[in-house]
Amino acid sequence: MDRPASRLDFAVIGHQDSWANIHTFVNRIRTPEQGTLSVEKVKAIFPFIPARDLFRVTVTSRTGDTIKGVYIDTFIEPDKLGVTNLRTNLRKVEDAIAFAKKLEAPIVALGGFTSIFLEGELSPYASSNTRFTTGNTLTSAFIVKGVEQAAVENQLDLRSASVLIIGATGDIGRACVGYFQSRVNNLLLCARNKRRLERLAGEVKAGGGRCTSAIELSTLLPRADVIICVASSSNLALAGVKPEAIICDAGYPKNLFRDAADRPGFLFHGGMGQVEGGYRFEPDYTDSFYQYPAPDIIHGCILEAMVLAFEKRFENYSSGRGNITVEKVEEIYRLSLKHGIALAPFFNDNGLCPTRPKVSSI
Amino acid sequence: MKTATPSLTTSETFSVVSDLFSQAITGELIGMSNFASLAETIDDYEEKMEAVEHADSERSHAEGFLHFAKEAGLQVNINLEGEYWRSVREQFLAYAGKRDFIACLFIQEVILESFAVSMYTDVGDALGGEAGKLFRSIAEEEKEHLDHSTEILREELRKDATAFVDKIEEVHFNCMTILAQFSATTDLRGHCGVCHGSCMKADLHHVGLDSATMRGNALALYARALDNIGIPGEKSMVWIAQLPA
Numbered sequence: 093m094d095r096p097a098s099r100l101d102f103a104v105i106g107h108q109d110s111w112a113n114i115h116t117f118v119n120r121i122r123t124p125e126q127g128t129l130s131v132e133k134v135k136a137i138f139p140f141i142p143a144r145d146l147f148r149v150t151v152t153s154r155t156g157d158t159i160k161g162v163y164i165d166t167f168i169e170p171d172k173l174g175v176t177n178l179r180t181n182l183r184k185v186e187d188a189i190a191f192a193k194k195l196e197a198p199i200v201a202l203g204g205f206t207s208i209f210l211e212g213e214l215s216p217y218a219s220s221n222t223r224f225t226t227g228n229t230l231t232s233a234f235i236v237k238g239v240e241q242a243a244v245e246n247q248l249d250l251r252s253a254s255v256l257i258i259g260a261t262g263d264i265g266r267a268c269v270g271y272f273q274s275r276v277n278n279l280l281l282c283a284r285n286k287r288r289l290e291r292l293a294g295e296v297k298a299g300g301g302r303c304t305s306a307i308e309l310s311t312l313l314p315r316a317d318v319i320i321c322v323a324s325s326s327n328l329a330l331a332g333v334k335p336e337a338i339i340c341d342a343g344y345p346k347n348l349f350r351d352a353a354d355r356p357g358f359l360f361h362g363g364m365g366q367v368e369g370g371y372r373f374e375p376d377y378t379d380s381f382y383q384y385p386a387p388d389i390i391h392g393c394i395l396e397a398m399v400l401a402f403e404k405r406f407e408n409y410s411s412g413r414g415n416i417t418v419e420k421v422e423e424i425y426r427l428s429l430k431h432g433i434a435l436a437p438f439f440n441d442n443g444l445c446p447t448r449p450k451v452s453s454i
Numbered sequence: 455m456k457t458a459t460p461s462l463t464t465s466e467t468f469s470v471v472s473d474l475f476s477q478a479i480t481g482e483l484i485g486m487s488n489f490a491s492l493a494e495t496i497d498d499y500e501e502k503m504e505a506v507e508h509a510d511s512e513r514s515h516a517e518g519f520l521h522f523a524k525e526a527g528l529q530v531n532i533n534l535e536g537e538y539w540r541s542v543r544e545q546f547l548a549y550a551g552k553r554d555f556i557a558c559l560f561i562q563e564v565i566l567e568s569f570a571v572s573m574y575t576d577v578g579d580a581l582g583g584e585a586g587k588l589f590r591s592i593a594e595e596e597k598e599h600l601d602h603s604t605e606i607l608r609e610e611l612r613k614d615a616t617a618f619v620d621k622i623e624e625v626h627f628n629c630m631t632i633l634a635q636f637s638a639t640t641d642l643r644g645h646c647g648v649c650h651g652s653c654m655k656a657d658l659h660h661v662g663l664d665s666a667t668m669r670g671n672a673l674a675l676y677a678r679a680l681d682n683i684g685i686p687g688e689k690s691m692v693w694i695a696q697l698p699a
């Protein structure tokens with residue numbers, strides 16, 4: 093495919109997390125004369141559209157540098173992320189990857205579900221100059237730094253706290269385990285696969301960390317001072333949680349029930365960053381994509397590709413599962429701060445949380 | 455007598471299969487007429503001969519479908535004056551009248567062939583047997599037309615991307631709007647004038663098809679054709695989202 097030439101610095105592959113967003117997006121494109129389409133009609137068209145670039149993104153660094161990228165949607169149906177649709181969804185991700193390669197993007201973030209391609213042993217980048225990253229390292233950085241910040245604001249001493257990680261054996265979960273195992277009193281680890289979970293708990297203990305693991309979330313919830321949700325499941329319930337617990341839901345789609353934000357305690361959507369120099373979409377779909385209660389917020393995984401593009405480090409920075417080290421978390425976080433990409437202000441479904449994190453600097 | 459499909463025994467399947475053949479034959483005859491008119495718009499003698507050859511290939515497709523339908527005893531209704539087919543043809547003729555080769559090529563070889571290739575493939579897979587084989591083999595031949603136009607249109611885009619994209623956008627809305635109305639779950643401009651009785655879409659399930667999937671697959675192929683030509687995704691997304699549904 094020959095495209096009108098304009099050099100790209102990065103691309104982002106993603107999917108929408110709700111039909112409500114897709115409905116808004118499609119109708120936002122339509123003119124009043126064309127009329128509004130019902131959700132049902134949108135559902136009858138959207139999943140058939142092959143992967144394509146929907147808008148261009150321009151990002152400005154604190155250093156004054158500017159980079160240009162594109163957002164490529166996979167058109168994966170938000171309510172069909174489960175295993176029954178795995179084959180169809182993988183094909184859609186493959187299409188999007190081929191699209192990114194055709195556009196000759198030097199670095200591509202595989203956001204949300206699409207990171208599955210890099211976490212498995214599938215190698216989409218063998219024969220091209222395009223490099224791929226799950227973006228999980230910067231996501232992990234924003235999660236752990238966010239939890240630390242929230243602990244300070246809520247006067248919780250992490251060294252005496254029990255930190256529950258739901259999805260502990262996952263890529264981001266393991267990164268969080270690695271980061272916190274020497275920084276907290278006790279880790280509570282949860283995932284559904286007992287064997288993998290026990291192996292991880294064994295590793296933590298062998299490294300001198302204290303931890304308890306269980307596949308039944310309900311047994312761990314009442315003991316947790318901090319809960320990090322990084323599971324690939326949604327609609328998890330939080331019965332029996334301490335009222336003052338700090339909860340970081342970094343799932344995409346969100347791990348917790350929508351009404352979780354109404355419970356007492358401190359709940360924020362983690363893994364998110366904010367771009368000091370701002371980002372711009374063309375066409376401007378900011379009212380349909382990335383709608384957050386404060387400006388210039390994006391997912392850590394997407395920001396990782398931007399940071400790497402600013403740094404001209406075109407490498408498969410985050411790939412595979414369980415490869416995120418504390419050193420890499422610190423490195424990417426430092427690089428992101430260099431470009432004015434910092435932890436997003438705390439927010440949840442109800443809007444901004446009453447307190448705001450102090451923006452860290454190097 | 456040939457058996458188009460083993461399930462032709464019920465009156466519902468007989469009626470749906472008859473309508474599917476009626477649409478295919480009518481579409482092929484429209485294609486034949488379009489290619490013949492396209493030849494008029496071309497100065498290059500080699501391309502002119504090719505257009506006539508394509509017209510002949512559409513004729514032979516129509517003949518193939520017709521022959522099969524007669525053998526199978528289907529009830530075929532050919533109507534080039536039906537609401538949607540006539541409107542598509544009028545759009546084509548308007549551009550042919552202006553000797554706009556690129557617009558004509560886009561209508562016939564991208565828009566119509568995308569729908570033909572996709573829908574014939576779906577019908578072929580669903581019907582199976584001899585009828586299925588016929589639909590699939592014609593889909594394969596139509597695919598060549600789609601590929602043929604891509605090269606020419608890419609070259610055109612290379613010459614002046616802005617002017618080209620603007621032109622294609624105009625043709626898209628003039629012509630795809632009609633096909634979108636035609637292929638919507640309920641005909642948005644009334645009866646097509648080809649199907650017997652009421653619209654066949656509600657009865658497609660009798661042969662294992664459904665109109666939403668057929669329409670979706672056709673739009674998907676069309677979107678890929680636009681990608682192959684080099685139309686930016688952000689444009690084609692808007693064009694598709696703005697169609698009637």
Ligand SMILES: NC(=O)c1ccc[n+]([C@@H]2O[C@H](COP(=O)([O-])OP(=O)(O)OC[C@H]3O[C@@H](n4cnc5c(N)ncnc54)[C@H](OP(=O)(O)O)[C@@H]3O)[C@@H](O)[C@H]2O)c1
Nearest residue numbers: 259261262263264283284285323324325343344363391392
């Ligand atoms: N905020 C961001 O920027 C961002 C970026 C990337 C990813 N994410 C999100 O972060 C989450 C984790 O991503 P990942 O790449 O680390 O995924 P992953 O490697 O697939 O790990 C998922 C983990 O969740 C566990 N799990 C799944 N369902 C569970 C349940 N019901 N209860 C307990 N554990 C469960 C899995 O283990 P078992 O299968 O054994 O249960 C596994 O440990 C996903 O929701 C992802 O979309 C967010």
